[in-house]
Amino acid sequence: MFPPFGTASWELYSATGSAYLRKKPFFGRAVSWLGDIVVVELARLLPAPLVGTVLRDLGATVIKIELLPKGDSLRGTALFELLNRGKRSVAVPPDQLSRLLEGLLPKADVLVTNYRPETQASIGLSPEKVLQAYPHLLYVNLLGTPDGRPGHDLNFLAESGVLDRMRPSPESPPLVPSFLLGDILGGTASALIRLLAALYRRTRTGQGAYLPIYLREEIFRWSVSLAHLHRLFGGQLPPPGSDFLSGALPCYRVYPTQDNRYLAVAALEEKFWQAFCEFVGRPDLQPYGKVMGDPYPHREMESMIRQRTWTEWKALLEGTAFCVTPVYTFEEVLTQPWVQEAWREGFLFFAPPDGPTPVPELGEAREWVEDRFGFLISGSH
Template structure:
């Protein structure tokens, strides 16, 4: 599929909202991607010396990292050295008509750069500042380094991501970065903008990725406090019941059974012709393991394709466990045009859709080259060519290296 042939859902909820994004890698850029996909004008501010590290993470497609391309579409990029007085001056001029400032430095870095959020709030009272960090802007761990695995470990999610009696399993996706950080950042920004539309006042949002991950544990924490042991792999929603777990098939694949409600369990055992299991899906302990063992034996008797075809028409909450390489061909996602190609990279469409006829009308813009829009932005601020050249000489912006190809694809060098 060509880059220009795909049409994306036109979500213009944030049209006119101007976002400055100082973040890099995943949590911040994914948050600003959500905003950009809803129509916000996201200007990505990158260091002149290479920019976002994710640009160079392999695999590269036409010189740009697929990782980077997947989370930076629909944005613009300019280079600014925030350690340079002239770079900070440009940033502050940009803030005069920006609505949102998103950053993911460690707490205290913005202040050391002369961009203390409290001071910015006083100078730009309508500005929404969103700070995404590992452990928050206060507390004993505010300066602690960390990555997704650290955050889900500290929040208890990793402990629960295990079979009974076995070690925790590293998740195959970034729970804290994406759900705990990016989603809460985007949600908080939208909420703050809504409040500002009524009061005129901006806000400083403190988004802790570890707390975001912890919030996903709210039901488990409540149940534990009420007396439920919630041991890993033994809870109602963590594999402790035969009606809610994963079963291996004859070909080494898996089926996910989530027949929690009695009607779904009865539909499942009816399709499997096992009436003797009626009413036994919610059993736990040894009795539950006996039921699970019988189901395991049944599912191991046939390959995944057999069960998918057989149970696909039965309303029983059973789905095949898809492998990563199979997702693009999944009939459900194909029917809803979830995947598309941009910059030669397979991308996932925003799940925020407007239900209306003719929904697919707006084309996505590819992720920007390093500093691609620097001069465009500076010209809009009133900088002359001579002033822009001076910024280059002072090191405030890249030294004319924007757009130099890494592998012949028009991408900048690190």
């Protein structure tokens, strides 16, 4: 029986010899999911502006407020280009900020900031005051901690307990991750989840909300694997680098190849491990997939995987389904066909509904804002 929505939105998908109907992915389509939403962004650095970037890619109109004379401190950098393509810039001197907000917020749906409590109050953006004046508004504020003290990704990973687990062994220092887990997962992703839920709620109730996002607390909430280990071991975590998701299992770790590249083996399920061992001619290793504390299977796996280069392993594993994959460099990933749908003029989360998205010049949207919102911006760029 065909799915109830009709076959136009479904496609035939086949993998590993089986075929079935699946919903066609919307990723990459030029769909204006949030086409009627207006976002005012008064934020800097990465996590909060990235919220606006994703909303923009989903079709929202994002008005970026910049303070004269220089505007955003990231202007002229590659990061500014990635974060601000397609947004509309309006620039005013600091003493005109309050007046600008008074003109924008009555018709805005979302306000995104990253200000400490004392700064919020000093510029008239205390949550109580804002929601009293604009009860429809969804007000998102991203901070590292509730008190708003300065910090960066590494600080909040450290305070959340996550950084300590990023150690190859109990004697090793924590690794410094270049993927900004705290900023992007604890900040941007957490804010977007809450905000999109609040937008849905507002369609039913008409009520706005203040949505404070604290990176340290959110990183801790995302630590599901640590919570699992904590419960599994009766409230005592095993030492870093010695649990089954950090390399202690022969079936779940990274192995070097002959040319000092790497292979990611993640055959946690018994059927995958058994099939992989059979495939590489080492059925004798099948009983050792989840054996901990025995160096033998690790040593044998290392020796076996070092017999081939990364390219040879890539060719050998093509079309297999063992949860074993080559570790690609970022440059190699950019050449992959699947990336082309996600890579346009930099990173795009979704294809913009109105095509190419240029980076705004400082204050370029003054006339558009004045016409759209019906007030004059004095002292602007």
